[in-house]
Amino acid sequence: PSGALSSLPFLQLVSALHNLTRHVVYHGLTRAEDILSLFPENFHQNLKNLLTKIILENISAWRNEAQASQISLPRLVDMDWRVDIKTSSDSISRMAVPTCLLQLKIQEDVALCGNSPVVSALTVELSKETLDTMLEGLGRIRDQLSAVANK
């Protein structure tokens, strides 16, 4: 549909609304009064209230989305594992060594990928010793987190 939707005033309107909502989200405004005070003095009263109401309803969704799409290191999105038993190899014909295969699904920085996020799968093998060491490390992380939470 052409006409009104592509006219300059409409685009200015969309841009203004966008700026308003971004401002609210950025500063974390949560009270109606704070949002209402952003509008100019002679702004249409009912429209002002309606817009404020709509913005308040959407704030937490917008904040969550902003947090989800901020720049970051690649993020873990999923993980899978299985345990295999190695029974023989070219250097030894008989053994029974359990080993773990861990698959991590990693999503590249959302901010870089935009709407088509790139997810890669990394498969890592861990021996029992490696796993024990890793668990020790993870345990320490958990203790550090509890210490911070209890402060």
Add this chain to the structure above:
Amino acid sequence: VSSQQFSALTEVLFRFLTEPKEVERFLTQLSDFAAMNKISLGPLKNIVKSILLVPNGALKRNLSSEQVRADFIALGLSEEKASYFAEQWKVNSPTLTRLAVGQTLMINQLIDMEWRFGVTAGSSELEKVGSIFLQLKLVIKKGSQMENVYIELTLPQFYSFLHEMERVKTSLESFS
């Protein structure tokens, strides 16, 4: 070769087999042996090469010390020397087996893990954030090269990950 010389040589051989990285030391000990016993190094090296094939083959085929002894006798070694070698083999085989297992193919082996966690204070879209994240650095051996992989986890993800890894540990332990 006298039996005394043979035991000395066997000792050198097994020391090398149990510590295969000590190549320099092995070669030094071999030339010392050659000098002490007035044997030339070249032929000695060839003999040693053939002798070393026996324990390696034995590991691959999971031979008992009896079978190792029989192999050596078939190769022309005296009964006494063959028995001595087989004995040494029996004593050393747990170590040798462990080494062979350790050499077994591993896919993308996890070598090391480092972490840090912190708080996101703010961003270009949110003035104040205050969310905690965990950043892991995994050092992975891909073929012959090391690769660093960086991943970020939220706290709930971290707790799931820890829980899953504990389940893996239980599973691995039930098979050992």
